[in-house]
Amino acid sequence: MKKSVIALVVVAAAAGGLFYANMKAEDAIKQQITQANESYRELAANDEMPLIAISYDDVSANILTSTYSIQGLDLTVGEMGSVVTIDKITATGVNPKKLADKGSMQMTGLKAAPAALQMLPPHASAFVQGLELHGDYDYEYQNDGTLLFKQTTSVNDEFSLGYSFTLAQMQQLWQYAKDVSAMPAEEQQALTSNPDYPQLMLEKLMTGALNKGEVVITNNGFIERLIELASSQGQSPDLETIRGMALMNVSAAEQLPQPFKESLIAFINKPEKLTLNFSFDQPLPFAQLQNGELAEQVSTPEAMIEFANLKLTAN
Secondary structure, three states: OOHHHHHHHHHHHHHHHHHHHHHHHHHHHHHHHHHHHHHHHHHHHOOOOOOEEEEOOEEEEEOOOOEEEEEEEEEEEHHHEEEEEEEEEEEEOOEOOEOOOEEEEEEEEEEEOHHHHOOOOHHHHHHHHOOOEEEEEEEEEOOOOOEEEEEEEEEOOOEEEEEEEEEEOOHHHHHHHHHHHOOOHHHHHHHHHOOOHHHHHHHHHOOOEEEEEEEEEEEOOHHHHHHHHHHHOOOOOOHHHHHHHHHHHHHHOOOOOHHHHHHHHHHHHOOOEEEEEEEEEEEEEHHHHHOOHHHHHOOOHHHHHHHOOOEEEEO
8 A cells, every 4th residue: 555545544544533532522511511401400309499501502622722612502590591691612721530730711702681681670681781791711730839810801892800810839729629620520510519518629728828919900981881871870970970989088098008099090080991919928828818817917008008019000
């Protein structure tokens, strides 16, 4: 057999194997959704929650890039019908029975469906009907126990809230999460349904620490539109009144450093972007946050700003 023919056979076999593997991965995702719906039905039958069901238009998988997508999701609740739809969810870095050390997820086009809109007053329904939520989430676990993650949630192109954190000493939580992800689906479901599961996760989290982070608010007219809606219905003062009240409160806050005041005043006058950064000289243990020890050490806003190296910038 000629080498070119052999090469063609090898390529065809590899392509066929990849297609089969992708198909099996897609079937696994479909099976997980089926199992979730079965679980929801059981809970509803026991009057533990309303009957929830998830449907979708299509599922795709690419095991070479560890990328999986679900398109056209629809969440229904009992006799209400469809309440939420999502255009697409894509996850990267997903491995069966294994927690990847690096991954991401993107959600596009989350919208309120007619059943949810009908529950709102007409003015609110019209406002919400024009909104689409999008989300991006990324994480990375490093060998030294550092966990990096960031998330951004946006509303249309009008508003976004993003944050990123660097966590330290996360070995115990990460190992526990890897052990759970390696369990069969039935065992995972039984464990996560156990009332003690949140406490177990919390105990592992308390062994970690917070190193640094950033929170960013970006506004492109959404805040103004929201206030205008509330004001038109008599539920809040108008924009200029709210702005005046906010400026007075900031100016009167004696414990706020002048740079903080200046940034807040700039954002109130022109609400476009507000960024808060913090970092600790040494990673701050979560256990210290939980037991109230930090509150005893840092009792004033000035002390907290200095302790966390807080910085606030606008626009």
